[in-house]
């Protein structure tokens with residue numbers, strides 16, 4: 001599975017099989033996490049076999065089952081773009097997980113924040129987590145807004161790279177599937193803006209990563 005296939009195949013999965021992440025898969029996840037941390041300055045961590053983090057009323061209400069592994073997106077509160085960075089690198093890791101045959105779900109609300117086992121150094125915080133494991137199912141595609149609501153360029157006027165990027169952007173996970181972003185073209189680059197709401201910057205980073213991975217062109221935040 002290549003990255004574009006992974007972008008298409010990824011859907012949120014909240015119910016997992018009762019089996020641990022394979023050794024080779026966990027090792028590869030740790031490797032990519034290390035790469036992402038070195039590049040981003042974040043302190044992302046893979047936590048395995050923790051029955052507590054998703055053992056809360058909210059998580060049960062949110063239909064999580066056997067969610068015992070997760071990627072904690074941790075970073076310094078002093079970074080102006082902490083949320084966006086967590087979104088960007090978290091999505092890179094989530095897509096790698098998909099390519100390894102795993103399933104994921106981004107979670108900012110329905111987990112036990114106080115129960116999360118991630119280490120936080122002084123001045124750091126947990127932005128959110130990504131549940132990871134072998135899904136009971138592969139999940140289902142989300143409903144997407146029409147392209148005209150997400151993008152300034154008409155479909156017929158889009159260069160191929162931009163069309164590929166936009167398709168990947170529409171397939172990106174966003175909080176409550178709100179898709180409150182807008183993308184324009186500027187020469188050989190895309191420019192993305194997000195509306196103001198609490199999780200907007202995490203979504204912005206996720207969508208930027210999807211766009212860049214599928215198009216091979218930069219997508220910069222305005």
Ligand SMILES: Cc1cc2nc3c(=O)[nH]c(=O)nc-3n(C[C@H](O)[C@H](O)[C@H](O)COP(=O)(O)O)c2cc1C
Nearest residue numbers: 011012106107108109110142173174175176177202
């Ligand atoms: C930043 C962010 C936070 C999210 N928080 C939660 C959450 O707290 N609980 C949950 O069940 N799903 C959560 N989701 C998953 C979204 O509901 C899901 O991505 C969206 O409905 C689109 O569906 P898809 O991921 O299957 O494409 C979150 C997604 C994102 C991007």
